[in-house]
Amino acid sequence: MTEESDFELVGELVRPYVMTSGRELPPDREFSVTTLVTAVEGALESRILEPESRRILELCSGGFLSVVExxxxxxxxxxxxRVLLADLAEGGLVHTRAPVPIAERADRKLLEDVLNGLRTRFA
Known part of the structure; x- marks a missing residue:
């Protein structure tokens, strides 16, 4: 490897560490890839933020986005x-919620009873 490619590799490894100040996700905060996030109104004006955190708030100010998005x-x-979101959530700048669950299949017997009831009512 050349010195230049060594520097690029170190930059790729160090930058995420620097962005999170070496912190890991707190144990009480778990963000799945499908957790939905939205910015609190006025969050961008509330304080001085790191560029990455500001970008996340800008993205989430228009509605809910998933963590993976x-x-x-x-x-x-x-x-x-995830670490940056934990910081933003702790600061009260974002709201998070679990995604809307996929609808479960309705019980066939229940659907048949409803259909039969409608048929007798409107027949």
Whole structure:
């Protein structure tokens, strides 16, 4: 390897560490890739933020985005996004919620009873 490529490799490894100040995700905060995030109104004006955190708030100010979408739009590693989101959530700058669950299949017997009831009512 050349010195230049060594420097690029170190830059790729160090930058995420620097963005999170070496912190890991707190144990009480768990963000799955499908956790939905939105910025609190006025969050961008509330304080001085690191550029990465500001970008996340800008992305989330228009509505809910999933954690994986935020990582994709920012180009940041998923682990870094999770740590930054934990900081933003702790500061009250974002709201998070679990994604809307996929609808479960309705019980066939229940559907048949409803259909039969409608048939007798409107027949």
């Amino acid at each position: 935020i990582a994709g739009h920012t180009g940041l590693p998923l682990g870094v996004v």
